[in-house]
Amino acid sequence: MPTDMSADFEIFTRRESEARSYCRSFETVFTKAKGAEMTAADGTTYIDFLAGCSSLNYGHNDPDMKEALVAHIAGDGIAHGLDMYTQEKARFLEAYEENILKPRGMDYKVMMTGPTGTNAVEAAMKLARKVTGRRNIVAFTNGFHGMTMGALSLTGNAGKRAGAGCGSLCGVTRMPFDGAFGDEMDTLRQMEMMFDNPSSGVDAPAAFIFEPVQGEGGLNAASDEWMQGVARLAKKLGALLIVDDIQSGCGRTGTYFAFESAGIEPDMVTQAKSLSGFGLPFAALLIKREHDIWKPAEHNGTFRGNTHAFVTGRVALEKFWADDTFQNEVQHKSAILTAGLQAIADVVPGARLKGRGMMQGVDVGSGEMAGDICARAFENGLIIETSGADDEVVKVLAPLTIPEETLRKGLDILLDAARNATVQNKIAAE
Template sequence: MTTNVMSVFEELESEVRSYSRSFPTVFHKAKGYQLWDEDDHAYIDFFSGAGALNYGHNDDHMKDKLIEYIQEDGITHSLDMASKARREFLTAFQSTILEPRDLSYKIMFPGPTGTNAVEAALKLARKVTGRTNVVSFTNGFHGMTLGSLAVTSNSFKRAGAGVPLGNAVTMPYDKFVHESIETQMEHIRSFLDKDGSGVDAPAAIILETVQGEGGLNAASNEWLREIEKLAHDIGALLIVDDIQAGVGRAGTFFSFEPAGIKPDIVCLSKSIGGYGLPLALTLFRPELDIWGAGEHNGTFRGNCPAFVTGTAALDYWKDPSFEKEIARKADKITSFLTEMIDKYPALEGSLRGRGFIQGIRTGVPDLAEKVAEHAFSHGLIMETAGPNDEVFKLFPPLIINDEGLDEGLRRLELGIKDAVQ
């Protein structure tokens, strides 16, 4: 593609745009695990809308349900009025997701994006506990609004706030400083569970089980269990931000399931709407539901078309083979990445993440970005992560078949080979 196809975006759109710089072509069509640009060049999608398209593009089942809903003049905008679409989503989520996992949560629909779910969680935790401080972790990312930015560690994103970000304290994430669980927890408890540390008792501890933007750092199950115990010991609520790692991305519907923990509050967005339509949920234990009517609201709280596609998406989880297939293909990704680390020592690579949220951290400055750039030239869409973009990450849609996954991995190796030459 010649650069003039991007001229409209360069001339009329703000400099804040990001992905149109990384993928300099004009996309027009998408299906399953592929996208096509205006010149009909096909690309394999290892990006999945930054985790918003776990079920791929234009899923037939969801599309049929959405078209049917639109054609019957189903209500599109309803704030939080009761609607048929809302009722069907609530009952499907309860029966398909919560009950089989022995989870008891009230469901709140904040504004339709991830940061809205986090803001609601923080507000509720402070309201319930009467405390103001919140503990977050190194390399954590929770959103771009002020409350979410306060518990985000990335200095570039924090600087964009333009105001001081307070009422939060950062602790080291799993293995950030020490490998030993005992040493890590002794350090964290010395600040949060002892007098004289100068750290106010927190309302909540917020974390990602796999840090998406922070570099695909995956916390161990043992560390997660210790953090849950700490939260209980100090009277804080545990918030798991499952916006990027949830809805199957880390292998199970909720990323915290393998650890056997039950967070007090859970934040979901991105793929919860199934089709890429905006939707967010804040889940919390029923006894925490002390909101007054309308105390936290928003014009787009809930999204009826997203309820329709989100309900259809939950049908995937009724079949146990779906989750088994995620695990099988995740093993294939892990094996491939391990092979690349051994085959290309110039990467100075190490494996990061788990499930369908994996990548390679390279010790060579700017190399991860070069891998992503060269992969794009071979028709593969992927991005980088980490505080210095030192990780190239694989986010294929969960529904990708073996043929598509193998071809995408082949193109990734071409990108790696080009980048290290």
């Protein structure tokens, strides 16, 4: 650690809570960021394969969003307006309607929730129970839906749930996600059998909720057939279908919504992460018109919507989603990512690719190996993290706008790190 940064680190260790996490893997003080790169106080530049955990799909400090936000602030534009009508909210909703909903034939009301994804999940849970009059919600193994108490009850990770400090997080039935027991096991059929059997002990739920690609759970990607099957089952049981597209959405898997290829019509869709386009806190819940039965202020909060995020989010929609150009570019880069990760999987015994689009990674078999690879990559200028039940997946969440040259350079760093970690692991085993 450079000596001129010791004072900076002292304040973190002295005053910041032990709950801090990502920073423990990247022990440097960052001062600037642009595009797909971050710069530390000592001048070192790092390629960013984390991108705010998919909150920066359009990269750091996009110039058009930045210009619009600076102009809004300089012109004394509204900074905070509760849920009052504002010009910027209207412009955002119009852009969302024009660039996202109408081209996909979707008719959803947009509910401004609290500022993060877990707030959108909480709202979806409450509304599903209100609409159906039922309490139970079906969530899936390895799912991650947030850290507030309701959303946490849906989250599979035992360590995350233990942080609640209570013995029971109720109102949820856990079912196996697609491929949870291996490719040979049809988890959709298992679910159907459970609900068809009146003596299974599992009653019809208020809702089903799943991530099309499980981000924190290890990049487990649901097939179109599985998503379609869950949608059919929900309809058959009179339950609502909630798709959590917080990390997998906003283009991350190659289309704006990660469920588009399945052709399903969720009753609700949660949005956050890159919804603001600029890394600003902003979450929303898309609700089918017939389910929007809230009474005024029945679900509220001081930070419903973020006017600064309306500004940048609108620019993101108009800049990147007015036609198919950006989507096609993302799909092209996804192919480059797949090839690069396959080269990494080829040097790590037993490793395999996971995920979809620009939300892919390599399961290297253990958290120790994955952590070693990521640490070595950071030493050589790449920011990357792990995911999965045991942190066994090296997970790539590079900005979707990353230049091809930078993407390939980052993958080369990652490949070298995997090679060196594999050699060291082999030596240690001998």
